[in-house]
Amino acid sequence: MKTLALVFLAVLLFSGCSSKKYFEPENTSSASYASSSYGGNMVDLSRNGGTLESGQYIGKSGVSSIKLAEGYRFLNENNKYILTANAEGILNVIDKKTQESARAISLHVPVVSASIQNGLIGYVLNNNTFGIYRMSDNSKIVESRSERTFAIDTRAASPMFIENLLVMPMLDGKLIIVNVADAQNGKVVYISSEKVFNNVIYLSREGNTMVAATPRRVITLGNDGQNEYKANISEVAVSGNRIYLFTKEGKVIALSHALEEQATSKYKFAHYAVGTAFDGKVYALDQQGSLIVMNSDLSKNKIYDLGAISEPAFITGTKLYKDGDVIELSKLGYE
Secondary structure (H helix, E strand, O other): OHHHHHHHHHHHHHHHHHOOOOOOOOOOEEOHHHEEEOOOOEEEEEOOEEEEOOOOEEEOOEEOOOOOOOOOEEEEEOOOEEEEEOOOOEEEEEEOOOOOEEEEEEOOOOEEEEEEEOOEEEEEEOOOEEEEEEHHHOEEEEEEEOOOOOOOOOOOOOOEEEOOEEEEEOOOOEEEEEEOOEEEEEEEEEOOOOOOOOOOOEEEEEOOEEEEEOOOEEEEEEOOEEEEEEOOEEEEEEEOOEEEEEEOOOEEEEEOOOOOEEEEEEOOOOOEEEEEEEOOEEEEEEOOOEEEEEEOOOOOEEEEEOOOOOOOOEEEOOEEEEOOEEEEHHHOOOO
């Protein structure tokens, strides 16, 4: 009976694996004319960049010549500093000019995300603690732990500075908005209340509108109050007056800032690795390597075959970094 049960289990597992469907477009084009090699292997990914096997990192300006200390992963940067962290909970602040450590902050718990501005560092730890550290006097302005979380999506958004405010994207589906001058009193904005995989995966500001999302819901906060839209979200992109959702069902949805649906396009069995939108075009990379380029109304498309994806992919500006190659997306059209 035990042998029969094992055979039955194996059949179930095999059936489950073999029944998985993949996006298989009939016609694809080559993107080789827009592609070049940067010769690196990405071993870790954050919302703001990737860490390469060589110790270098990919940030907003592309592949940096600066090498990170062994065991550290890239988190974020500004024009002066690089934020890195290791598994022991040390947040290392690297001076770009000297390429040396300007501060090593022991937080004792691994750092999920962090941002730096004007000598202030906002951070979120993997036990759902947020804090603000001031470099000028080596002090924590505030540190507070939120509700316990059990599992998170790896695409964790980074804290965002808005003038004298700091918006903390927490791991339990909420935003904590802190006034740096009165850091002990924060305003809480709830996005969603799922028990697992409910961390904030996207956070940005477009004019007077703030856009934030968890894997199940996107919200906007602005002059017209708070709006929300539910979906199974893989990725979010914002361009001009449009918010684009890339869903786990293969849909690309265009929304207004009030989160009113403007257009929808669906690609059967597509599972999106990354997506972006700029200059009237929308880009969605399927996990099997098909890059879908659409117009802003999602009514036209052209699909490029970039080859299978074996490493994390990352988009910054107009460039897609994938498996050692960099693809200049602005060279690819939808017609």
